[in-house]
Amino acid sequence: MEKQNSATSIIRTKSDQLVETMAAALAAMKSPMSSSSEAGFGGGPESSSNLSRKSSRRLAAASPGRSIGRNTHIRKSRSAQMKLDLDDLSSGAALSRASSASLGLSFSFTGFTMPPDDIADSRPFSDDEIPEDLEAGMHKKKIQTEPTIPIYLKFTSVTYKVVLKGVTSTVEKDILNGITGSVDPGEVLALMGPSGSGKTTLLSLLGGRVRVPAPGGSVTYNDQPYSKLLKSRIGFVTQDDVLFPHLTVKETLTYAALLRLPRTLTKEEKKKRALDVIYELGLERCQDTMIGGSFVRGVSGGEKKRVSIGNEIIINPSLLFLDEPTSGLDSTTALRIIDTLHDIAEAGKTVVTTIHQPSSRLFLKFNKLILLGKGSLLYFGQASEAMVYFSSIGCTPLIAMNPAEFMLDLANGNVNDISVPSELEDKVQMENSETEMKGGKPAPAVVHEYLVEAYETRVSESEKKKLMDPIPIDEKIKSKLCSAKREWGTNWCDQYSILVRRGLRERRHDYFSWLRITQVIATATILGLLWWQSGGNSSTELKDQAGLLFFIAVFWGFFPVFTAIFTFPQERAMLSKERAADMYRLSAYFVARTTSDLPLDLLLPVVFLAVVYFMAGLRTDAGSFFLTMLTVFLCIIAAQGLGLAIGATLMDLKRATTLASVTVMTFMLAGGYFVKFQYSYHGFATSRLTITPTNFF
Numbered sequence: 001m002e003k004q005n006s007a008t009s010i011i012r013t014k015s016d017q018l019v020e021t022m023a024a025a026l027a028a029m030k031s032p033m034s035s036s037s038e039a040g041f042g043g044g045p046e047s048s049s050n051l052s053r054k055s056s057r058r059l060a061a062a063s064p065g066r067s068i069g070r071n072t073h074i075r076k077s078r079s080a081q082m083k084l085d086l087d088d089l090s091s092g093a094a095l096s097r098a099s100s101a102s103l104g105l106s107f108s109f110t111g112f113t114m115p116p117d118d119i120a121d122s123r124p125f126s127d128d129e130i131p132e133d134l135e136a137g138m139h140k141k142k143i144q145t146e147p148t149i150p151i152y153l154k155f156t157s158v159t160y161k162v163v164l165k166g167v168t169s170t171v172e173k174d175i176l177n178g179i180t181g182s183v184d185p186g187e188v189l190a191l192m193g194p195s196g197s198g199k200t201t202l203l204s205l206l207g208g209r210v211r212v213p214a215p216g217g218s219v220t221y222n223d224q225p226y227s228k229l230l231k232s233r234i235g236f237v238t239q240d241d242v243l244f245p246h247l248t249v250k251e252t253l254t255y256a257a258l259l260r261l262p263r264t265l266t267k268e269e270k271k272k273r274a275l276d277v278i279y280e281l282g283l284e285r286c287q288d289t290m291i292g293g294s295f296v297r298g299v300s301g302g303e304k305k306r307v308s309i310g311n312e313i314i315i316n317p318s319l320l321f322l323d324e325p326t327s328g329l330d331s332t333t334a335l336r337i338i339d340t341l342h343d344i345a346e347a348g349k350t351v352v353t354t355i356h357q358p359s360s361r362l363f364l365k366f367n368k369l370i371l372l373g374k375g376s377l378l379y380f381g382q383a384s385e386a387m388v389y390f391s392s393i394g395c396t397p398l399i400a401m402n403p404a405e406f407m408l409d410l411a412n413g414n415v416n417d418i419s420v421p422s423e424l425e426d427k428v429q430m431e432n433s434e435t436e437m438k439g440g441k442p443a444p445a446v447v448h449e450y451l452v453e454a455y456e457t458r459v460s461e462s463e464k465k466k467l468m469d470p471i472p473i474d475e476k477i478k479s480k481l482c483s484a485k486r487e488w489g490t491n492w493c494d495q496y497s498i499l500v501r502r503g504l505r506e507r508r509h510d511y512f513s514w515l516r517i518t519q520v521i522a523t524a525t526i527l528g529l530l531w532w533q534s535g536g537n538s539s540t541e542l543k544d545q546a547g548l549l550f551f552i553a554v555f556w557g558f559f560p561v562f563t564a565i566f567t568f569p570q571e572r573a574m575l576s577k578e579r580a581a582d583m584y585r586l587s588a589y590f591v592a593r594t595t596s597d598l599p600l601d602l603l604l605p606v607v608f609l610a611v612v613y614f615m616a617g618l619r620t621d622a623g624s625f626f627l628t629m630l631t632v633f634l635c636i637i638a639a640q641g642l643g644l645a646i647g648a649t650l651m652d653l654k655r656a657t658t659l660a661s662v663t664v665m666t667f668m669l670a671g672g673y674f675v676k677f678q679y680s681y682h683g684f685a686t687s688r689l690t691i692t693p694t695n696f697f
């Protein structure tokens with residue numbers, strides 16, 4: 001009681017809170033071992049789980065109600081600070097929680113309501129005192145998301161192999177060896193492990209992104225196998241941000257909303273949803289900035305990642321998968337993203353994310369954890385109990401370490417600063433050289449084998465049994481997941497028109513690129529000067545004009561084939577991402593992509609011909625000019641169609657380039673033959689050469 005009173009007095013003023021936080025930091029720094037044990041390190045497994053239970057109780061207490069007003073995250077931070085008690089003061093986690101709460105991105109999926117007393121208490125603080133959240137912005141609005149069907153994800157003994165074809169032989173490579181686990185709505189499951197341990201493969205399998213070859217084991221969603229109907233309930237954020245570089249943040253999210261949201265919503269409502277997501281993810285300050293790419297400077301890495309997340313949460317998915325959402329980001333931005341995920345989960349969604357090397361603050365935010373090593377399961381369970389488990393099998397850190405770092409070291413077989421069980425030490429002494437590394441430590445392979453075996457014998461079976469338990473969900477809701485019809489967000493025509501508009505916006509810079517325009521005008525002018533007023537009736541003059549026509553045919557055969565051939569291979573990643581999310585019909589995409597470039601692709605030849613035709617002094621009547629133009633158009637359409645077809649068939653840049661070269665050579669030959677034909681057909685009878693469709697056919 002006394003403790004509580006003193007805690008209350010401590011939290012009255014802001015400066016007191018700072019002192020408190022500093023005290024916790026000092027305490028944590030002074031005794032690393034003790035603080036580490038409190039945060040869940042080897043020495044104090046109990047305290048680890050206590051701590052995590054405490055923090056989750058706090059989160060649970062904070063969730064109901066969920067009213068979001070101005071400066072939600074400020075309130076959250078104040079509220080979190082106010083809830084510090086003396087027990088927490090001595091713990092490193094108190095510092096972690098206080099700071100994470102004060103930095104945290106408030107997300108209205110969860111909402112956050114301060115008890116009335118807290119609100120009253122918070123008045124003395126002025127908003128000016130709180131530094132503005134520069135990266136994430138302030139979050140003021142609450143997304144009105146419809147309730148989604150909760151999805152319980154279970155996976156048992158998931159195995160996955162690939163066949164590697166060599167020159168002389170084929171080998172099977174095991175990527176995943178019997179991975180079992182589960183995650184419920186409201187939870188965040190983290191898949192952790194060293195590089196190449198199989199995190200992305202497992203995530204892709206769980207997200208239904210890897211279908212061939214069929215994996216072993218079973219993956220169920222509310223006890224049902226994967227079906228295409230789930231696509232609209234699953235959000236999948238890939239490791240690389242697959243976004244159009246020339247669209248702005250707002251355009252990206254608006255087009256996603258227009259294509260993905262159900263027909264029941266009006267266009268205006270869909271646009272509003274996009275804006276809401278922008279505010280929710282703190283992207284309002286960069287909403288009109290281009291995404292950017294290799295050649296265009298755009299939004300920052302953290303903002304790009306948030307746009308990718310926004311692209312998926314816009315559909316209000318029941319299940320959200322993320323592949324390394326924090327890689328390449330600083331720890332504060334990473335923390336904000338994980339906070340966002342946490343908030344999404346609290347709104348009843350199921351979240352699965354891979355993570356490379358989380359800070360201890362991040363690590364504490366995960367509900368469940370899967371630790372993988374070389375494709376095998378080293379741990380599955382509550383993240384807060386992972387340290388308890390490893391200490392129970394005799395592995396504890398010898399120095400203060402971030403729990404994630406400790407586990408990754410273990411998964412890599414690096415036990416330099418880790419105490420290993422006597423059983424493993426004995427093994428090293430008995431078997432000697434092959435199993436022993438420098439300094440008497442066991443070799444990584446031995447450590448890996450020990451960890452896999454330990455998990456198999458101590459935990460695996462009981463976890464598998466737990467997965468047999470029925471999920472606490474109504475049969476009606478369960479059946480709803482399977483009975484729903486696959487529905488497109490919009491009809492074919494709307495999909496077509498949205499894709500055309502999006503294509504025009506994305507490529508507006510290409511169309512009006514001065515480089516391209518200058519290239520065409522400069523070529524036309526040079527040709528015009530070389531063939532300046534070349535008209536005449538002599539055979540030499542006609543041969544001369546034949547050369548010009550050959551050049552025009554090759555130029556307008558070459559140009560479109562090369563641009564068209566790369567169209568589909570270049571958008572391959574985007575196409576597969578969007579098709580995997582059932583955003584539109586394949587036919588709508590192909591027709592839109594094929595036709596959207598055409599008007600602007602036909603504009604340049606008009607400019608080109610207007611310059612060359614009159615400079616070279618070809619036949620000057622309108623009929624001849626327009627027929628020549630029509631012939632060039634037909635040439636372009638044919639070349640473009642061919643280029644698109646090749647690109648679409650191959651979907652591979654390297655092969656497409658080879659085929660493009662072959663096609664261009666063919667065009668050159670065809671152009672040569674065409675001019676030769678013209679020449680011999682007209683002979684010396686015509687005074688001027690003109691390409692006309694009649695001659696062409």
Ligand SMILES: Nc1ncnc2c1ncn2[C@@H]1O[C@H](COP(=O)(O)OP(=O)(O)OP(=O)(O)O)[C@@H](O)[C@H]1O
Binds near residue numbers: 162173175197198356
């Ligand atoms: N189709 C494939 N063909 C050959 N090897 C593959 C294939 N898919 C995955 N692998 C291999 O499987 C292993 C696991 O790959 P995965 O991408 O899942 O690892 P990861 O844990 O996500 O790695 P990272 O953290 O570096 O992204 C790697 O060694 C990878 O080379």
